Amino acid sequence: MRQQVSDTPVLLIGAGMIAHDQILPALLQMRREGAVGEVTVCSQRNRSVEALARAPAIRRAFPDVDFRAALDPAVSATEPRPEHYRSVLAELPERSVVVVAIPDQLHRQVVLDALRANQHVCCVKPLVLRVSDSLEIECEARGRGLLVGVEYHKRFDPRSVMARDRYRDGQFGEFKLGAARLMEKWHYRDSNFQNWFTADATDSFVYIGCHYVDLVHFITGLLPTAVSVYGILDELPNGDQGYLWTDARVLWENGASLNVQNSLSFPDAAPGPNTQGMTLYCTGSGRGALLEHSDQYRGIAYSFGEPVHGAGGTQYVEPSPDYFLYQDLGGPGLVPTGYGVRSVRHIVEEALRVEREAGSEDQRRAIIAEIEAAGILATPSNSRYNEALCEAARESIVDGGRLVKLQR
């Protein structure tokens, strides 16, 4: 696609880890290229937006690009203002783009508020935790001719694209049995996570397991039909309880079964930011076929002279150059690349395309329907199995891992 110039502003709501590590750099690069207009960031606390503005990695990469920190002058740096985003939303011209990057259980209200302010939306996964919430969002978006894209960035990893291509070409035959794991580092417990990763709200499977379920659908086209999640409660540093370890079994419409293990337990001393990967056993053309992805070990191993400081820093590392990388192309600053960047960019670009190519609300709806049918960008309607999965998983986990059928 040819690079398009646009002055459409973008508002990022949420200034936590994912905003720092992936989303803001992707948006600032678009700003640098003239692909979007002003980028504004707001959050629940002034402190997190200020921290983002001072973050060394962002300052180093973007000495030439600014974002507007939408602070609330009426409160101190640390006072929470969960409603502050509403006043920032009210200032945004209609049919701009809002990126939602706040804790899972808060997505519904903020996405609906953005839609009611007539904004296109990009939301981090999982969009919402209930099928009815996904339907409500779809209805609101469709009624207004607005795009909602859900940021499942594994869909933009080249290995997912290769697997999808080959699976759909019939080279693997049919998926029957598989296993996936994604374990985040132990130190996540010490972060802001402890304020929202509580047993009543979410769990390790809903938080990160959904990535692999979405990926199996993206590759195979199959839909999940039932899930059983066994969760282990553990104490967060603030004393709250969370399902910090989960073991899930997801059944599929063709009878296939995928085991998914997730946790916040990958040792801080272990190499790399996490451990993750997936193996699918398939029928092939009668003699078996196999798809295996090591998603954290991408062929690079470094042993440094000294341990790397900071949370989860180690002396021996296995870094991934594929998800996110700041590349020096001669400056000014650095250029963020990787599938995390491509994913955010794709959703924002599709929202801008809807605006650019459509002259009426009906035409906007028609372009959005094409995007939904193509199935590359996750929307509420074409990825609702994820909400059905989250809802069934929550029911299962509090019932000791009972198998729960997904709503259709």
Ligand SMILES: NC(=O)c1ccc[n+]([C@@H]2O[C@H](COP(=O)([O-])OP(=O)(O)OC[C@H]3O[C@@H](n4cnc5c(N)ncnc54)[C@H](O)[C@@H]3O)[C@@H](O)[C@H]2O)c1
């Ligand atoms: N691999 C992935 O796809 C991936 C990775 C990390 C996070 N995420 C998702 O991103 C979301 C945020 O995760 P995170 O790691 O950045 O969490 P975090 O705890 O580091 O940050 C959350 C941010 O949301 C802000 N916030 C909370 N309530 C708000 C409100 N009412 N208004 C405005 N801001 C508010 C907090 O102040 C904080 O800045 C979650 O939904 C998570 O599942 C996805």
